[in-house]
Amino acid sequence: MVLTAVNSKENNQKVQTENVLVYNTKGLNLWYGDHHALKNINLKINEKEVTAIIGPSGCGKSTYIKTLNRMIDLVPGVKTNGSIEYRERDIFNKDFFVEELRTRVGMVFQKPNPFPKSIYENIAFGLKIHGIKNKQIINETVEKSLRGAALWEEVKDRIHEPAYGLSGGQQQRLCIARCLALEPDVILMDEPTSALDPVSTLKIEELIQELKQQYSIIIVTHNMQQAARISDRTAFFLNGEVVEYDVTDTIFNSPADSRTDDYISGRFG
Amino acid sequence: MVLTAVNSKENNQKVQTENVLVYNTKGLNLWYGDHHALKNINLKINEKEVTAIIGPSGCGKSTYIKTLNRMIDLVPGVKTNGSIEYRERDIFNKDFFVEELRTRVGMVFQKPNPFPKSIYENIAFGLKIHGIKNKQIINETVEKSLRGAALWEEVKDRIHEPAYGLSGGQQQRLCIARCLALEPDVILMDEPTSALDPVSTLKIEELIQELKQQYSIIIVTHNMQQAARISDRTAFFLNGEVVEYDVTDTIFNSPADSRTDDYISGRFG
Amino acid sequence: MPFIGVLGLKGAIGLKTKEKELSPVQELLEKKYNGGFLNRREKIIPIILFFMAAVSVLTTLGIVLTLIFETITFFGDVSVVEFFTATEWYPFSETEAVYGIWPLVLGTLKITLIASLFAVPIGLAVALYLSEYAGVRTRKIMKPILEVLAGVPTIVYGFFALTFVTPVLRDLFPSIELFNAISPGIVVGIMIIPTIVSLSEDALSSVPEPVRHGALAIGSTKWETASKVIFPAALSGILASIVLGISRAIGETMIVSIAAGSTPSAALDLTSSLQTMTSYIVQVTTGDAGFGTTIYYSIYAVGFTLFVFTLAMNALAQFISKRFREEY
Amino acid sequence: MENVDRIKSEEMINRIDGRLTKNKIVKGLFFIATLFTLIMLVVLLYRIIAQGAPYLSWDFLQNFASRRPEQAGIKAAVIGTIWMMAVVVPTAAIFGVGSAIYLEEYAKKNTLTRWIQMNISNLAGVPSVVFGLLGLTIFVRLFGFGNSILAAGFTMSLLVLPVIIVASQEAVRAVPNELKEASYGLGATKWQTISRVVIPYAIPGIATGSILAFSRAIGETAPLIVVGIPTFVAFLPSGVFDSFTALPMQIYNWTSRPQEEFHNLAAAGIIVLLVVLIMMNSVAVWIRNRYQSR
């Protein structure tokens, strides 16, 4: 637990509050084989905030976010050192089953990836694999999650139809709903709108603002305007390093590092 | 031939010059099956300028540029009407072989697509299919094209090695060199830097400025800063229509259409 | 450990929203966290699957052992030197049996050669047509048709060779005998065409579309694109398909049993009767050879030789795909 | 406009005609080759149908083999083939898919795995007669199954196993990583991901590849001859340990009889076999088309 100055964009007043950490990354290094993709990352991520990670292509944004729920384990030949504490538990600890971590920490991917099943089954999937069989609980959760992802009204008449019939933006919200069904603590999003049209993007952005009330959100985005619009804090990655991490307003309006400034103002990337 | 006011960004003075048209698109409509992808496009494209085409995803940028060299023929079920004149010849005319058109009009794609051959063979290919067998001419052209694409210094010691050994940015410049070997009149580029890192992007942008001296360039980009940086004119596409087409400065600084303004200022897309 | 789980959750939900109750889902998940995620199934399943994968290794082992024991018995009666050097295969003579594998190998090679000469050009032409020229529709129709061609039982092909192709050939070239290498060779070729087409077509169409577009965009014709860019790029897959086709031709049994005759011949001539390794095995297993005789054991020695041939072809295929592997 | 007509313009246009003609000729040749294979198939089918169709009748399907051509039928062979396939399909499918999943999802990329993989592709090239010898030695003799459905079924299973493994591996490999990630992301274990995401997604691909492999098993004659399954069987099997006969055996036998009528019966038998094959292939095509558009 640390005390930090938070600049929440909603109430443009600076408020001194006590923040709870969900993640505390300490001296994280990561190699893909010989390629040193993350270099001594130190980041503290607050509860119930939107933390944006920006940076040019290949800087390690996806790698970092995939490490947070250990999806990185799926890539063969990855080595790490340093530690990441999730709610004060080391996620690399043997006793911390990845299945538990991933249940607590939901993830939304760049391309919407619903299962080739019905809308209903997509959401019920997570419940079923965790042994929840009670029909009523499942039904309720499906509705609640779809509502939570602002999708219920659009699909309520066809939740047993294939998810592939939905538009890209709807599919992405379905993927969010699929996370919500397990009532996660944190939601990780890796460029969740980069494959979507402007209207869908807007909806998802609104949804993220909504979700922030209940969940801690970490979002990777290549769209700086988006980061500026929706996030409370922003980390700027470059070549596997965190160049700057601060309140979003500060990053965008008075960055401490010139590289951040260059990037923000479109001089590269 | 028309007279237009050109605002070249290099000399920030407005100069009244006589412009030669390379392309004159008149009332072009295009359908993918039932989907009306291009709607009544009218565009005049000047010689030895960089014309940028911008617009949100799915607005028809790629479709339009692919129509210019009739690569669109490869998509089954495409119907067009209206006309496109290239140097006053109708490209849809039966007597205008696509092979000729495409030799005169080079194309660079979003993702670098070198042939799985050596660097040298990649460039020699175009010459060979046109029956040029003289080793010396080929050698000279290979060098000249690589120099033209600002790649010669980097690869001169390994031009017989496979092209796939090059980095993404180098591959893209190789693809440009491949076009140059045929000394085209126009070069079409469909988001040529979107798959590249910042440094490579910069190089390609510089190269484009260079090439403009000799070639007419039409470039699709989703990166508005890029369009602003490198182009003389910009066309803004939306939903298959040309919303606005003007000198780049005008588009970015005082657009006539509010939708252009919205897009430019990042309110959507 | 489970204790930490609870704590963690309290951390997650507790502090700020103290009044909030656990939802049914949370409650159930909580139980799971406490119960731990240790799952015996997760450990056992890979082991079971490993044993399944081991079956194919056991099969190879079975084949090798089956063949090797009887082959050793065979070489108790017949000298290895004779087997590899004698140019005659005449096991049925009671007085002067000769076991020289060469005529059978030669028979196999003749059939394989003719089949490949016939099938490779046609197969590649069809593959190129389908992948570079034909529309999606044609491809969608042709592929299943080729699969039917591939699924036609080989006895059917055998009779097709004997009762159709041979007479036609004999009408054209009267010097061809009833049993010859050409007719079954061609028909084996027809049989392997689908294999070559289907795998080459896969290889050709897996060359990424952008590469094709790159060539077309500088004004090449389809043929220039296909022959100078796509074909070389797909070379490793194409060669592999040819090797696979050839190894099917080597192993083909019924067509040659029916239409090539059963005269082991060391002559190079293609117009007369011959015998292959496979058809010899069928001849003996359906024939008169007494149990425990040298002839009986000879089929294992021939089978072993055949097996070695297929191994060699496979090694060749592996070599080719390593040597010519293209990355796009 | 002076720079419009660049070098070699004249020449280039002159050459385009020639290049296009070449393209046309080659296209024509390729088309002829394609047509040729089609014609071969048509001739093949026509000859068989012309010869066998008059002999096809309900009785032909209903009767057992007989010395009298007019009474002879293929009931035992059809049912026998079905029984055999009832052994082959589950055995080969379970072991094939199991192996594929092991190799694609669990196996580490080490020497052992490479070795297994190489062994599988080797096995795919081993001639079917050799599998016959294996079946004879192991299943018929060593395990004492005799010339039963089980012996022949296992032999055929081993014969098609490599093909099914390879097809299944491809299908499993084709499962988009995003789907697996989605499942893992929800806290699913590996086996849960495999059984609920990977396999269901791969099933159409597995089915298509396997059906084609099975249709090969139905038509294989050489291994059955070598295993030595009988030809005259005038009863229906009641279990996997019973003797049986199969379609290709019956056809093979008929073709070698002196009487012309038997040859025609063989053609009729071939028609039945082909109908079965085409039905199986159609199912494969249907599955492929149905799921391809995902």
Place this chain on the structure above:
Amino acid sequence: ADTGTEEGEKTEQTDAGDAQLQGEISIDGSSTVYPIMEAVAEEFMLEQPDVKVTVGLSGTGGGFEKFIAGETAMSNASRPIKEEEAAALKEAGIEYTEFELAKDGLSVVVNKDNDWVDQLTVDELKKLWLDNGTAKKWSDIREGWPEEEIKFYSPGTDSGTFDYFDEVILDGGQIDKAATLSEDDNVLVQGVTGDKNAIGYFGYAYYIENKDSLKVVPIVNEEGTAVEPNAETIESGEYAPLSRPLFTYVSNAAIKDDAATAAYVQFTLENAAALAEDVGYVSLPQEKYDEQLSTLEGLK
């Protein structure tokens, strides 16, 4: 079915026709004998539907292989059992009895358009078929025959038919290496039909079935008369030496222990005469069958 039933009732000692038996009888062996055995099995199963008879055609040798392995109760053969096989059976502890079922007349045939060959002696046959390292012409065999190269068509070297021919005509010598060999007798028929200078030989049934398109050659027997193969001359033994016996070998234990097998063998012997003729072979004299029936009685 009629013949079977009649004779079944006529023979008092048997219960084949009345009592319903059960069991399985596995038969394999010669493809030459196969049509007879198939006919017998077909008829037998009409009467005893609960006895499951299977007949395979692994060839005489292949059949013995299974017989030795104890996989079959009966093994058909188109030649007498060989010493190695008898020895192996002894070693395996299988006692057996040989039953002769019918005769096959190996028919020597030439092309329909062949107008010079009227008959052949055994010596001429030998001269024709024995390999002498060169291509033979008809004129080499008998003066006045055309100077055309002879084309030979023979059953495959692994068939009982070849074996028999090899033994009685060639004395185990090497058959002309230019001969076209085929495992499928139909193919030989085609070969001879299509070639004016061809000569071939195969089972009588194949000749009968194609007698319109082939010319059969009378063979001079030991008495010096040229005899054409037909039912009478083969049965009487006049057509010699090319008529060969067809056998089935039965396990004694199976006859003793299994009523179904015993009944089946009895049925076979009772009906072989009629059924053999049915499928194109020649029956033995009736006494021969009666004799074997009493042998069978002794084994029960």
